[in-house]
Amino acid sequence: GVSLALIARPPRVGWLMTVKTSVPPAAVAPALPPSLGQGDVPVAVIVENQVAARPAAGLERARLVFEVPAEGGITRYLALFALADLPDRIGPVRSARPYLVAWAEEWRAALFHSGGSEAALTRLRESPLPNVDEISAFGRYFFRDQGRLRPHDLYTSGRLIRQAFDDLALSRRALFTPLPAAKPSPQGVVTPLPGVRITSDDPDYCVAYRYDPAAQAYQRWLAGERHRTEGGKAVYAKSVLVPVISARVLDREGRLQFALDGSGELTALIFGRVIAGRWERSGGQTRYVDAAGADLVFPDG
Numbered sequence: 001g002v003s004l005a006l007i008a009r010p011p012r013v014g015w016l017m018t019v020k021t022s023v024p025p026a027a028v029a030p031a032l033p034p035s036l037g038q039g040d041v042p043v044a045v046i047v048e049n050q051v052a053a054r055p056a057a058g059l060e061r062a063r064l065v066f067e068v069p070a071e072g073g074i075t076r077y078l079a080l081f082a083l084a085d086l087p088d089r090i091g092p093v094r095s096a097r098p099y100l101v102a103w104a105e106e107w108r109a110a111l112f113h114s115g116g117s118e119a120a121l122t123r124l125r126e127s128p129l130p131n132v133d134e135i136s137a138f139g140r141y142f143f144r145d146q147g148r149l150r151p152h153d154l155y156t157s158g159r160l161i162r163q164a165f166d167d168l169a170l171s172r173r174a175l176f177t178p179l180p181a182a183k184p185s186p187q188g189v190v191t192p193l194p195g196v197r198i199t200s201d202d203p204d205y206c207v208a209y210r211y212d213p214a215a216q217a218y219q220r221w222l223a224g225e226r227h228r229t230e231g232g233k234a235v236y237a238k239s240v241l242v243p244v245i246s247a248r249v250l251d252r253e254g255r256l257q258f259a260l261d262g263s264g265e266l267t268a269l270i271f272g273r274v275i276a277g278r279w280e281r282s283g284g285q286t287r288y289v290d291a292a293g294a295d296l297v298f299p300d301g
Helices: 098-106 118-126 137-141 158-167
Strands: 002-005 013-022 042-048 064-069 075-082 110-113 131-133 190-198 207-212 217-222 239-243 247-249 256-258 262-270 273-282 285-290
Touching: 042 098, 064 098, 075 098, 098 110, 098 118, 098 256, 110 158, 131 137, 137 158, 190 239, 262 285
Parallel strands: 002 064, 002 239, 042 110, 110 131
Antiparallel strands: 013 190, 042 075, 064 075, 190 207, 207 217, 239 262, 247 256, 262 273, 273 285
16 A cells, blocks of 8 residues: 655654665565555544554555554554455554544545544534444444453454444445556666655654565565564555644644645655655645656555
């Protein structure tokens, strides 16, 4: 999928490596899911990334993942899946924030979460977005893992999500706008292969992406180690976007408000190349463009 790592202040982004090599054939490429496309029904789940919640379950089947700072420097994921291709287990599931709701709205995705901040719940009450909240009568579409400590023990599953769609008559129409698609990159070409490191005040939330030419994708590193999901699957992304979005602290709990509308700087990693561009958002829709203002195009996956 595409991974979007949001930076809430001037970013500390460093290049891990820039080497030149011939791209070998993808002999042991991971089975990455395709991009969200026409006909897919998007499902969004808010997934925790606190250290005590790791490893997360199900991220390897996500088509698009937003990673964003939450309170106290901890990041949180908004993972988007296709209804027809849901993993058996997703979580730990956590609470909503208004910016997570905004991105779910942009993708017209049914949102599964456990409560939320006051601002997020107010937005959900005013939104046409279908949302399935565990802290409500919809708790039956989630389950607790008795082997995990609260609050890091809440999960949902492909079976429960499909059951919620049936019971609640949730829309199965695909109304989102897919990201612009590109043809695959040529094989066997000498190409710069950079990686990127996104640093944090807390080393547990430092992230890195390194381009794997065999997979033609970026392997993700978390807290200095290869990021693996609960099932031991390595996490890869076909494209990585790092937009810079201004934010301010809202309350004593450290909750944040992001200036989602407008524009800002963007670093994109696509096909093993680095592109300096911009993001632009208006009318609830985001464009990712290069320095000349042309839409970025993304490989499938």
